[in-house]
Structures are given as C-alpha cells and as structure tokens.
Amino acid sequence: MPLAELAIKHGLRPSAERPAVFAYLRSLWQRRHFILAFATARNIAMYTEAKLGQLWQILTPLLNAGVYYLIFGLLLKLNRGVPNYLDFVICGVFVFNFTQRSFITTSTVVTENLHLIRALRFPRAALPLGYVMIELEQMMLSLLVLFAILLFTGEGITWYWLLAVPVLLMQTLFNIGCGLASARLGSNVNDFSQLLPFLMRTWLYVSGVLFQISTLDINHRLVSILQLNPAAIYITLMRQALLVTQRQSQPGAEPYNEHKCAIWQSKKSPLDWSAYCHPVTSEFHYWIYGIAWAALALVVGFWFFWRAEAHYGRG
Amino acid sequence: MAAAEPMVVVDDLHVVYRVYGRGGDRGTAATALLRIIGRKTRRSIREVHAIRGVSFVAYRGDAVGVIGRNGSGKSTLLRAVAGLLPPEQGNVYSAGQAALLGVNAAMLEDLTGERNVVICCLAMGMTKKEIKEKFQSIVDFSGVGKFIDLSMKTYSTGMGSRLRFAIAASKEQDILLVDEALATGDAEFRVRSHARIEELRNSAGTVFLVAHNLEEVELTCNRIIWMEQGKIVDQGTNVIEIVDAYIAASGGAPVERDPVTGRRVHARVPAKT
Numbered sequence: 001m002p003l004a005e006l007a008i009k010h011g012l013r014p015s016a017e018r019p020a021v022f023a024y025l026r027s028l029w030q031r032r033h034f035i036l037a038f039a040t041a042r043n044i045a046m047y048t049e050a051k052l053g054q055l056w057q058i059l060t061p062l063l064n065a066g067v068y069y070l071i072f073g074l075l076l077k078l079n080r081g082v083p084n085y086l087d088f089v090i091c092g093v094f095v096f097n098f099t100q101r102s103f104i105t106t107s108t109v110v111t112e113n114l115h116l117i118r119a120l121r122f123p124r125a126a127l128p129l130g131y132v133m134i135e136l137e138q139m140m141l142s143l144l145v146l147f148a149i150l151l152f153t154g155e156g157i158t159w160y161w162l163l164a165v166p167v168l169l170m171q172t173l174f175n176i177g178c179g180l181a182s183a184r185l186g187s188n189v190n191d192f193s194q195l196l197p198f199l200m201r202t203w204l205y206v207s208g209v210l211f212q213i214s215t216l217d218i219n220h221r222l223v224s225i226l227q228l229n230p231a232a233i234y235i236t237l238m239r240q241a242l243l244v245t246q247r248q249s250q251p252g253a254e255p256y257n258e259h260k261c262a263i264w265q266s267k268k269s270p271l272d273w274s275a276y277c278h279p280v281t282s283e284f285h286y287w288i289y290g291i292a293w294a295a296l297a298l299v300v301g302f303w304f305f306w307r308a309e310a311h312y313g314r315g
Numbered sequence: 316m317a318a319a320e321p322m323v324v325v326d327d328l329h330v331v332y333r334v335y336g337r338g339g340d341r342g343t344a345a346t347a348l349l350r351i352i353g354r355k356t357r358r359s360i361r362e363v364h365a366i367r368g369v370s371f372v373a374y375r376g377d378a379v380g381v382i383g384r385n386g387s388g389k390s391t392l393l394r395a396v397a398g399l400l401p402p403e404q405g406n407v408y409s410a411g412q413a414a415l416l417g418v419n420a421a422m423l424e425d426l427t428g429e430r431n432v433v434i435c436c437l438a439m440g441m442t443k444k445e446i447k448e449k450f451q452s453i454v455d456f457s458g459v460g461k462f463i464d465l466s467m468k469t470y471s472t473g474m475g476s477r478l479r480f481a482i483a484a485s486k487e488q489d490i491l492l493v494d495e496a497l498a499t500g501d502a503e504f505r506v507r508s509h510a511r512i513e514e515l516r517n518s519a520g521t522v523f524l525v526a527h528n529l530e531e532v533e534l535t536c537n538r539i540i541w542m543e544q545g546k547i548v549d550q551g552t553n554v555i556e557i558v559d560a561y562i563a564a565s566g567g568a569p570v571e572r573d574p575v576t577g578r579r580v581h582a583r584v585p586a587k588t
Binding site: 031042 | 325401415
C-alpha cells in the first residue's frame with residue numbers, strides 16, 4: 001500500500017499543515033494566558049540589565065517629550081499658531097510612538113524567538129501579539145505621564161478624557177494588524193528591518209506629530225490625504241480627547257458656517273471643515289476612519305501572517 | 316506490541332534549506348552596489364538539500380533511534396516530523412501533537428527557571444490549573460532544586476537541558492522528538508529520563524531519539540534509522556545489527572556482545588531501573 005494512502009486510512013494529518021482560520025483563532029484564544037505571560041516576561045527581561053529597571057518605562061516617554069520640545073518648541077520656535085504647543089507635541093509623539101514601536105519590535109519577533117518556534121508548537125501569531133501587548137502597556141504608562149503633564153500645564157480634567165479609551169482601543173487593533181504583517185515581512189525579507197526606521201521617520205513627519213496638518217501650505221487634496229492616514233487619525237482623535245486647546249481651535253468648535261460648509265461640500269477643502277456643516281464639536285469622520293483603518297489592518301494583517309504559519313520555523 | 320497502528324508516516328520527504336551565505340562574494344557595500352548596478356542576482360543564495368527522499372513508518376509505542384554522522388540530516392528530519400519545517404516535496408503525516416526537544420531549544424535566558432516553566436507549559440497549551448499541579452513534579456524531575464528561582468543564565472548546560480526535558484516530558488505528548496537532549500545530563504538524570512521515555516512509550520506515544528551515544532540508542536529504541544547524506548542507509552527493528560553495521564562503516568572497533576541477549580559486555584550506560 002502506498003504510504004500516503006496508509007496515512008490517510010489511519011486518519012493521520014500532514015504535520016506542516018496550516019490550520020484553518022477559525023481553528024487558528026480558537027487555538028490563539030486558548031493561548032491567551034501564554035500571550036500575556038510571554039509579554040510580561042519579555043518586559044521584565046528588557047529592563048533586567050538596567051539599574052533603574054522598570055522606571056525606564058516612565059523615563060523613556062518623559063525624555064522623548066523633553067527632546068522634541070527642546071528642539072521644536074524652544075530652539076526652532078515652530079509653534080505656528082498651535083496653542084499649548086508643548087502638550088500638542090507630547091501627545092502626538094506618544095501616540096505615534098505606540099504605532100512605531102509596534103511596527104519595529106514585531107519586525108524581528110520571528111528571528112528573536114526562533115528557538116521557541118523550533119521547540120514548541122503553538123500558534124505563531126501569539127508572539128507578535130505579545131509584543132504589541134508590551135507596547136500597549138508602555139503606552140498606558142505614557143498616557144499616565146501625559147495626564148500629569150496636562151494637569152501641570154493648565155489643561156483641566158474633563159469628561160472628554162474618557163474618549164481616550166476608544167481611541168486607544170482602535171489604535172491597538174490597528175497596531176496588532178500592522179504588527180502581524182510586519183512580523184511576517186521581517187521573518188523572510190532580511191532587508192525589511194533595516195529599511196523600517198526610515199519608513200517610520202517619514203511617516204512621523206507626514207502625520208502631523210510636530211505641526212498641524214491643516215496649516216500646511218499645500219494642495220488641499222494632499223492635506224486631506226495626510227489627515228486620513230491612520231497615524232494622523234489616531235493622533236488627532238487623542239488630541240481632541242485630551243486637549244481643551246485643541247478642541248477649541250478646531251473648526252468644529254466654531255458655530256455652523258454656511259459659507260465654509262459649502263466649500264467643504266464642493267470637495268475642495270480640508271477634512272476638518274466638515275464640522276462647519278453641523279454644530280457638533282466632535283468630528284464624526286475621524287471616528288469612522290479610525291474604525292475602518294483598525295478593521296482593515298486587523299483583517300489584512302492576520303490573513304497575511306496566517307498564510308505563512310507553517311514556514312516560520314525555517315528561519 | 317498491539318496491532319500496528321502508524322503514528323508517523325514519512326513519504327518520500329525532501330527538505331531544502333535556502334541559505335543566504337557569502338559564497339564567492341566579499342560581502343562589502345561596494346560589491347553589493349556593483350551587483351545591483353549590474354543587475355546580477357545574488358549568487359550567494361545556496362540551496363542545501365538536507366533530506367533527499369526519506370520514507371518510513373513509525374508505529375504506536377515505538378521508540379525510534381536515528382543515527383548517523385554529523386550533518387546527515389537527523390535533526391532536520393525531526394524538525395520536519397514535528398511540522399516545524401515545510402517539506403519541499405513528499406509529505407509527513409502524523410497522528411496528534413508532536414513536541415520537539417533539542418539541545419539548543421533555549422528558553423528565555425534572562426528569566427528565572429520558574430517563569431520559563433510556566434511560559435513553556437502555557438505555550439504547549441496547558442491551563443494554569445494543570446501547570447500548578449505539575450509544577451513541583453517538573454522541578455523535582457529536572458533536579459534543578461533551589462536554582463529554580465534564579466535566572467536561567469546562571470544554569471549550567473546540563474541544568475538547562477534537564478529543565479527543558481522535564482518541561483517537554485511533563486505533558487502527555489503523542490509524539491516526543493528528543494534531539495541529543497540527553498547528551499548533557501549526568502548518569503543519574505539519564506536513568507530517570509530513560510524511565511520517562513519508557514513511560515511515554517507505554518502510554519501509547521511514539522518517541523524519536525537522536526543520539527550519538529549508540530549504547531543509549533540500543534538500550535532505549537526498538538526501531539532504528541541510519542541516515543547518511545540525507546538518505547536512509549538502513550532501517551528496521553534489528554537494532555543491534557544496524558548499530559554494528561554503522562560502527563563498522565565508520566571504522567570503529569566491533570563491540571563485544573553477549574551472544575544470547577545481545578547486550579554489551581562492557582556496558583557504560585547504567586542499566587534501566
């Protein structure tokens with residue numbers, strides 16, 4: 001009897017077979033404790049050599065904020081009409097950093113954990129997920145730092161702060177999708193992790209981390225495109241949730257304006273102006289785009305990672 | 316042995332590694348630039364055909380020894396059986412979960428042994444409750460003792476591999492693949508691990524054992540595969556004959572054996588307890 005027939009007759013399955021999507025999701029859910037334990041463990045291992053230990057999780061965002069403010073706020077005086085520029089920049093940097101770090105750390109997740117992959121059988125998506133969880137924890141600590149800075153610099157606590165929760169949720173889902181894609185790209189294209197920092201820096205500069213996109217003196221359509229990119233969406237939403245000065249300086253804070261509404265409806269103006277058409281402060285478009293980006297990244301990223309499931313052990 | 320029920324079927328398996336080596340190219344930025352300008356593909360991507368058409372069947376309750384020289388494809392074969400390397404051609408079929416236990420299956424070195432036990436058990440799909448129940452027996456089995464709450468960096472090679480073996484063997488695996496993991500243990504640990512392998516075999520699993528210590532293979536295995544350059548030279552249940560043929564082929568002195576039992580006259584590995 002041919003061997004393949006023998007195997008099938010006894011109900012044996014190909015070893016390197018990729019599980020179906022739903023079975024894969026189920027086994028991933030079963031490993032949820034593993035994902036958390038792995039994330040915690042890596043977090044501990046990361047700071048085990050440093051004398052200040054876990055304190056670096058707070059110090060890193062503080063130093064980051066300080067550096068950007070020193071250069072762009074004090075030396076270059078770039079705060080073109082942005083009220084409370086310090087908080088504006090720090091909020092942008094923290095939100096962007098979350099996505100950036102998720103991208104960069106996951107790009108090496110397969111090569112870093114090849115030992116584990118070659119030794120134990122588990123859904124590989126658990127590893128990039130664990131890495132994004134670490135970044136989420138770091139982001140939450142950064143937000144605590146940010147809250148302290150906000151109170152210190154005269155922005156008050158408001159109910160709007162609660163909007164930070166859904167923003168963070170959307171961004172996390174978006175980052176998971178990106179992290180999964182990045183993990184697969186980093187696992188077989190050796191040049192990917194070299195290129196990534198440059199891509200990220202470009203992304204940082206076009207996402208309005210350091211300036212208001214709507215004040216750019218360029219083509220309106222290009223401004224809209226920049227405003228629609230996922231990083232800019234999440235940054236804007238977070239700023240509007242946390243900063244009174246941002247909410248008040250947004251077009252939506254101004255009363256209904258027929259003239260500006262007409263310009264927006266003729267599709268020749270920046271996205272922000274949609275708010276002139278209705279008298280609400282919060283800009284609905286941003287939320288829709290935020291959800292859409294998260295869903296798109298999650299589906300595409302997961303599918304892309306899952307396709308190569310059987311191949312990660314090759315290294 | 317009960318009615319022969321196949322657990323692993325390997326059908327004309329080929330495995331190819333693609334290596335980004337530096338064959339012929341000095342690997343400087345200048346040569347890389349010239350290559351891009353000249354639109355030459357990178358010559359240095361080399362294909363290593365590690366397994367070239369291997370077929371065999373392993374049954375429930377088997378302990379299969381895989382012997383052969385370094386680089387003959389033994390470890391690659393185990394990885395393919397575990398489903399960790401995709402076959403280039405042919406296929407590997409297995410019944411149930413396979414766990415691979417290798418010498419360099421390093422865990423998270425910066426962390427304590429305790430944390431490593433928990434994480435690896437979680438990765439294998441155990442629940443927190445199961446881990447709580449098994450934790451003490453894993454630690455006891457590994458013989459790591461009070462080192463369990465120290466970072467694994469402080470472990471000796473032997474301690475590390477003992478802990479790894481203890482973890483992998485803690486779960487009832489359908490198929491356990493042991494790659495030289497017993498080589499670093501001391502005599503006492505070997506006795507214990509032999510006993511554990513025997514237990515796993517009896518609880519209706521299949522064990523694969525790669526080892527350079529032929530005496531260990533003779534004692535543990537009831538079936539043997541002799542590999543050379545990615546191909547099978549000989550395989551079967553006549554373990555002693557194949558081992559002797561392998562020793563003769565590699566130019567070693569023949570082993571003195573008891574004519575009735577086939578056991579070695581000057582045994583170095585302690586007998587099973």
